[in-house]
Amino acid sequence: MTLNGQTIDGAIFNNAGLLLDEPWNSLAIEKVNEEPSLVVQKCSTVIAKIQTNHPKLLFNPDLNFILRFLRLRKYDTDKAYKEIISLYEFQKVEKLCHNLLPSECEHIFKLLVGAVMPGYDKQLRKLLILHIGLWNTDETKLWDAFRALLIVLEVIASDPVSQITGLSVIVDFKDFTLKHLSHVKFSLARTIVKAIQETIPIRVKALYFINASSFLTSLISTIKVLLSSKIRKRFHVLAEKREKGDRPLSEILCEDFGPEVLPRSLGGVADVNEDPYEITCNLMLQQQTYFENLMQYGF
Incomplete structure (x- = not known):
């Protein structure tokens, strides 16, 4: 894929630092109001707000961590500060986040339920596919599956490109049964959506x-x-049973996301040498040290 005449890296994640190379730098300026010369200054402003208002909070001082919240809120330092505080407050009270480590969710990752596809979709976003029909209700709890999802999303959130362009998600209900449905609790669904x-x-x-x-x-x-x-406007449901005259599911997905990023099972032509589900599993399990470091921060 190319952007402004430049080839876009097809790796699962971009390893750029605070200052992005082209074409991502120009995209950051356009999408999230990023001014490269002011990045460090804006990060410092957010850090000062945290230190002033929450002197006892042990927060992650890494500028790459602060930067993801600034990009989320298009460099509004007040909003970025509030997002960081909300994160730590949520982690403090929600058991879902306690001891959130890849090693604790290894059995979930090895089910190969989720895949972060290499490359980017038509809108230059990462694509996360969740095949939740593969969830084994006899061996794993929905609680554990949601914890694994939080780990995947945290890793995606650390990707500078995803901070700029956002994320596309496909939840595939193929093979999802009434037995699966009976294990879905509203209270837990509400927590994960929050x-x-x-x-x-x-x-x-x-x-x-x-x-x-x-x-x-x-x-x-x-x-x-x-x-x-906002998300409701971006939410689409495509039924398993296609009515007469309905466009094929694969055709819709290829048009909206691009065939290059979709697996062949969904009608795409993603050029991958390994199973993206296995790649994602291995990648998450390699993040143990990263998450152990995150566990030291909070109220």
Whole structure:
């Protein structure tokens, strides 16, 4: 893929630091109001606000960490500061976040339920695919699956490109049964939606539920109510049963995301030498030290 005549890296994540190379630098200026000469100054302003208002808070002082919240809020330092405080307050009270380590969720990752696809979609966003029909309710709890999802989202949020362009998500309900549905609790669903919307510094720019059976209508309606008005506008449900005259699911996905980023199982032509689900599993399990470091911060 190219942008402004330059080739876009097809790796799972970009390892850029505070100052981005082209074409991402220009995109950051356009999308999140980034001014390269003021990045460090803005980070310092947020840090000063935290130190002044919460002197006892042990927060992550890494500028790359602070920067993700500034990009989320388009360099509004007050809003970025409030997002960081909300994150630590949420982590303090929610057991979902306690001891959140890849080693604690290894059994979930090895189910190969989720994949961060290499490359970017048509809108230059990372694409996360969740095949939740593979969830084994006899061996794993939904609680653990949500904890694993938080780990994946945290890793994506650390990616500078995702901080700028946002994230696309496809939730595939193929093989999802009534047995799965019986294990979904509203209170836990509400908690995870709150976590994604209010604490993780990532902008979900597209959310697709695909292969959705008719018995999921109530669940989907409930989730939709929990979504913010912005995400609700980006939320699409594509039924498993295609009516006469409906466009094929693969055609819709290829048009909206681009065939180059989609796996062949969804009609795409993603050029990958290894299974993206296995790659994602291995990548998450390699983040143990990173998450152990994060655990030292908070109220």
